[in-house]
Amino acid sequence: MAALVIAVALPGCLNGVFSGGVGPRDYLSSSTYRKLVVEIDYATGHKPADELLNFLKGRLQGVVDKPDGVEFQVGESLTDAGRTWSDGDLQSYAADHASLKTEGTTVVMHVLFVAGHSAKDDGDSKVLGITFGAGPIAIFSEQVDGLCNSALIPGTCSTTPFYHSVVLHEMGHALGLVAHGIPMVQPHEDSGHSGHSSNSKSVMYWAVDSSSAFLQLLGNNPPSDFDGDDRADMHAAGGK
Ligand SMILES: [Zn+2]
Numbered sequence: 001m002a003a004l005v006i007a008v009a010l011p012g013c014l015n016g017v018f019s020g021g022v023g024p025r026d027y028l029s030s031s032t033y034r035k036l037v038v039e040i041d042y043a044t045g046h047k048p049a050d051e052l053l054n055f056l057k058g059r060l061q062g063v064v065d066k067p068d069g070v071e072f073q074v075g076e077s078l079t080d081a082g083r084t085w086s087d088g089d090l091q092s093y094a095a096d097h098a099s100l101k102t103e104g105t106t107v108v109m110h111v112l113f114v115a116g117h118s119a120k121d122d123g124d125s126k127v128l129g130i131t132f133g134a135g136p137i138a139i140f141s142e143q144v145d146g147l148c149n150s151a152l153i154p155g156t157c158s159t160t161p162f163y164h165s166v167v168l169h170e171m172g173h174a175l176g177l178v179a180h181g182i183p184m185v186q187p188h189e190d191s192g193h194s195g196h197s198s199n200s201k202s203v204m205y206w207a208v209d210s211s212s213a214f215l216q217l218l219g220n221n222p223p224s225d226f227d228g229d230d231r232a233d234m235h236a237a238g239g240k
Contacts, residue, residue, distance in 0.1 A: 023134050024176030026107045028064050029238025033107035035068035036060065039100045041076045043115035046141035048074075052163050055224075059168055063175070063226065063234045068105065075099050082116030082142065087130070090114070094136035109174055110136040111167070117143055126211040128166045131173035134181065139167055143211060157220065165222035169208040175239075177204050177230055182237035188229035202227035 026033050042048060053072045060070050076097055100108045117140055118127035126143040144166050148157035173195065176182035180195040190198040193206035203223045207213040
């Protein structure tokens, strides 16, 4: 089978390869799919907290038009040891571990919490998460956990706000933000950071991409929601 490979070099966490099949509008609108299921797989020791999944579900329910609901299914515990992940490794690993399929009136978004780190890490700048087209999404849990150690007094830091920000940000990429999959109603893409918002109060703000910018610009109070511009874009593309 021939694979269509579109080489788009983008910095940070957004890999603009839409590989056909499911796209942002399938997640946002009810016209083809009336239900959204998020499949979660995780490396041993990196199971996402129920609190995180409930938070994400609430956020998604606020922006996607799914009359039959939004459901999270926690699947496999992945026993693979941490490694240095190339983008290709991540995509084939995700494909190997995808248990649910988009079919009928249900669309599936696939999120993996992996051990190890991205081959794109650059010195102190660690990739926190990456989204390939409309998915899969990979979260580098050890790097998100590491935000605590780097910035704050050890033992007093909660990783909760970091996970809220990073995972919702990656889901925003899968939903086509910013101007990468769905059009903008009003311009709000950061001129220096393709696919990201210029508003530091939006979870799509570019600094959520990697650990150094995150710590420098957002500290321990990162954005955890979409802003009005993000919402307008998603609404215009069939979302709530
Ligand atoms: Zn991003």
